[in-house]
Amino acid sequence: MTALDLADPERPPARDAALTRMALALLGLVALLWLLPLPLSWVPEPIGPAARAFGEGARTTVLLTLISGAFGLVLGVATALAATSRNLGLRLVAQGYVWVIRGTPLITQILFVYFALPAILPGLRLPDFWAAVVALSLNVGAYNAEVVRAGILAIPRGQTEAAIALGLPRLLVLRLVILPQAFRLSLPPLVNNLVALLKDSSLAYTIGVVELSLIGNRVQAESFQPVPVFITVACVYLALTTVLTCFTQALERWLGQPRTGSRT
DSSP states (O other): OOHHHHHOTTHHHHHHHHHHHHHHHHHHHHHHHHHTHHHHHTSTTTTGGGHHHHHHHHHHHHHHHHHHHHHHHHHHHHHHHHHTSSOHHHHHHHHHHHHHHHTSOHHHHHHIIIIIHHHHSTTOOOOHHHHHHHHHHHHHHHHHHHHHHHHHHHSOHHHHHHHHHTTOOHHHHIIIIIHHHHHHHHHHHHHHHHHHHHHHGGGGGGGTOOSHHHHHHHHHHHHOOHHHHHHHHHHHHHHHHHHHHHHHHHHHHHHHSOOTTOOO
16 A cells, blocks of 8 residues: 555545446436336327337437447457557558548448448348447447547556566556556546447437437327427437436546555
8 A cells, every 4th residue: 555545545435436426327327218218108298108119219229329339449449559559551451440430420331331231241231220330339439449549649658668678578568557547548538439429329210220319200200299209309318428427427436546455
């Protein structure tokens, strides 16, 4: 234990408090997803009769976001490592991928994966949900790659050189020295990318994914009452992003606190 740990005895409780907030945010998200139809059922038409559909759409939206976010994080880290490698071929591939994805609209990427990819690769006809997952993962992966790459480059080069001088293999240096620090530095913008992904997932309705936006569009098309329908959709998105933001902020605080009894 360092002198800083002894001088600041409140830091471990702060870490526990952050962990508690994370658990509460997760419970809040689960409660929101499964109990959402109940309060919506009390709202007058056209919302009440479609309450169950709104709940199912919200669950699809969150599932789409979490799966795409997980794949996008892995893809972003891999691309960032390729972009910072010594291999020119890997760097060119990583830079080309980021350039293409960041330079084209997300809706074009979704339509390309769903409609054009099967024409290029016959037999590769993805269901609408998984086509959206692929497109969203590729999209957020490119943005995550730039964030993680910036985090890696922010690590002082002397730390890498010192670890290598101690005899650590490069892969071990990457896993134990570079990536943990880069991840902490990159966490706030990665969180922003995840929240943006939740909102961007609304574009999946263009290929028929039955998520929150498509449910809202169907209800307003049947009722011809766009105002209450899209206010409801906006409120559900706002609730989802708020809970997700609370969880990620608690995660940032938790990772920012030292572990009890840790050595530095």
